[in-house]
Amino acid sequence: MSIFVDDKTKVVIQGVSPTGQGLYHGLRNRSYGTQVVAGTNPKRGGEVIEDIPVYASVKEAVQATGATASFIAVPPGGAPGAILEAAEAGIAFIVCITEFIPAQDEARVYNVLRRDFPQTRLLGPNCPGIISPGKCNIGITSGDIATPGGPVGLVSRSGTVFYQALYELTQKGIGQTTGVGIGGDPVPGTSFIDCLSAFEADPETRAVLMIGEIGGSAEEEAAEFIGKEMSKPVVTYIAGVTAPPGRKMGHAGAIISGSKGTAKAKMDALEAAGARVAMNPTAAADIMAEVVAGLG
């Protein structure tokens, strides 16, 4: 099984234009085998681009095609509106890869979704998307770096380390149930815990690889969940073990996080929760190979 998406997932690309990232990557997703059923563009309703019917709104696209998921790659100014449009149209799973959405917009959209559309899941923004190997790929991940039929669920805050980890697993012949890039923005729609919980419930996922990074406290929160709720083995890598934090936090921010936020604090918390801690992405796959061999 996979989490959040599968071979029945029907995707609408929001904000399709002939030169946009949405169409470019949407077509790559389609050639991977994903059911890309529609596009939207208020100015291009009725057109057909690369065999994809374009509608003026998500609502129309859903009515005409039964789309269940959406792929948003529109610029930061329009992305918050696009997310809410998808939710209002009844889309259950929204992938937003847009980077640099203002934090105030992101926080507002997150809380509107939680209140008015509790059934809708937003992945991202500023994320690589989701791939269930062999079944569905929504976003900007290169499909060829993933392997179907495997026992490992992968979740990552960093986009590029997500690819690296996926590829390292594939190189070692370890397949994946689903890979989820949740994105590193301040208020991601989907958290580590959402993914860990879904992987725990998925019978085909037998171990989880979690990739975190310095800053914030999402890894510490995940560690608490791992300690209490996860029966499946978890291997982790925290990017930024040796690099200095990229961004200074203000006074108030420093209070919220306290000693949390450093790679060491995160690794300590994860280790204390029973997760294995790798020093780099290659090492993470090496350790996962051991874990998988021990699953029997």
Add this chain to the structure above:
Amino acid sequence: MDLFEYQGKQYFARWDIPVSAGGVADTVDEAMKVAESAGYPVVVKAQVQVGGRGKAGGIKLAADADEVRRHAGAILGLDIKGHTVRRLWVEHASDISKEYYASFTLDRAAKKHLGMVSAQGGVEIEEVAEKDPTAIARLHIDPVDGLDLAAATRLVEEANLDPEARAGAADILVKLYRCFVEGDADLVEINPLILTPEGKVHALDAKVTLDDSAAFRHPEWDEFRGLEEMDPRDRLARDKGLQYVGLDGFVGIIANGAGLAMSTCDVVEQVGGKPANFLDIGGGANAEVMANALEVINTDEKVKSIFINIFGGITRGEEVANGIVAALGRVDIKAPIVIRLDGTNADEGRRILSEHESDRLVSVPTMLGAARKATELAGGTVREAQVSR
């Protein structure tokens, strides 16, 4: 982007948050003029983006024109923790009965706004938090609901502000919250927020951090940006759209995405190298960006080899390869380059690079292997990387 105190106060003024009468001065003469109109006594404050100005002699009280001349002359040009004072803020010195603290920020864990108020202001708030966490009243605010006067009033009551300060402080909190949200700030902080003997409440300092992602809807931020204090290397990189942090090592690093850039630093250090920098070319980097990144790295004398680590998602392999080739033709790159290229259109990228490979441009298929090669070419001692802690 962090604002200077005077910029923060100008920003506050847009939301009617009261500050002391004062103005900006770049020279001693200007300082005296501002002092005259603000009314004596005045405070002369160094404008630098670093804490501990007072202790460093950057904040002085002046009772008359003669003292302003002396203090302004001493503070202008002063070096405070590596920051040279080029500008002063001169304001009427307030009589202070009490000092408080107020701030708004985003609590990432709760996914809500967080308001914090304390009756203990004027000192480092971290100290207060450590010594007596209960001295800070906290309120989580749903961004959809916002903050109204009733909630702000409850917050100042909970913080135990003096009764005569509560109405004024609650009013300022509502305005400060609007400044935080409408002004697209990551942080707004008043420390101290003061109560005067006349029972007035106003902001004696202003700390504002703006969210750079929101710059597209704030063209007025351009005037702040021109004055920003930055390392010249950082400025060069930022002007070219790159995230750059200078480090002390000898392997120059270029990667796409902050996570992979950090991870590349980890791996280089683990195999015996030492990163000279962290450089993230971001997502969707094209040939121009790649060439710019190499130019920035090339200005660092310490760099003995360059490790380009690219795993393309939105970034396309052939664009990266074309960028490297373009940079080689345009700039005399001093250090040998090791590249590891995977992901979107990597085959095409590697094909383009293969036509230009030499002992100055080496392609290595794995991240660890490339880190070892870059370390070796830089003259470092290569070792096996640690697997687990």
